[in-house]
């Protein structure tokens with residue numbers, strides 16, 4: 248009986264061990280499943296592509312929704328299977344397939360609207376009263392010897408313009424900038440609405456595609472569009 252009991256006890260111990268092993272195994276599988284769920288990103292959508300199908304191993308360009316793209320354009324820039332980046336307007340996708348400033352790109356500088364004070368520092372804008380006749384003069388770059396100008400808007404405190412701008416390279420725009428002056432056109436001598444000032448837009452201004460200016464003595468505000476050509 249003792250021997251039988253010993254055998255039964257051994258069998259029970261053995262089964263317990265197996266059960267322990269099984270439970271350990273089951274737990275490990277669960278962990279494995281859990282980590283696999285974390286490790287493998289779900290399909291990011293698109294056309295039902297498998298995100299794992301595009302990687303540095305098989306894509307010299309960039310990955311967009313699991314699809315390898317050339318990685319050489321503004322809207323999808325990158326290399327070695329990295330996620331495609333959208334370059335900002337001030338940037339370009341370089342030959343090295345990365346977004347960087349685009350120094351030779353051309354930008355159009357166009358004053359679009361302004362608000363002029365109701366008086367010329369307490370006096371009428373024109374003899375006998377009446378609103379000013381604003382136009383904008385531009386030096387592009389700011390060091391230029393000659394200027395260009397917008398048309399004159401007759402009798403307006405809120406002039407708008409769509410022509411008479413200038414074009415500059417991005418590097419000039421970010422370094423020396425453009426110079427600007429706003430005038431009230433008169434028969435003999437134009438009245439200054441603003442003095443001549445130099446404006447060097449930031450990358451953020453270029454990405455926003457405009458810059459708002461205000462200036463002494465009587466330019467309340469002016470918007471200048473910065474448009475990449």
Ligand SMILES: [Ca+2]
Pocket residue numbers: 372373374379431432433438
């Ligand atoms: Ca005047």
Ligand SMILES: [Ca+2]
Pocket residue numbers: 373377378379380401402
């Ligand atoms: Ca006038």
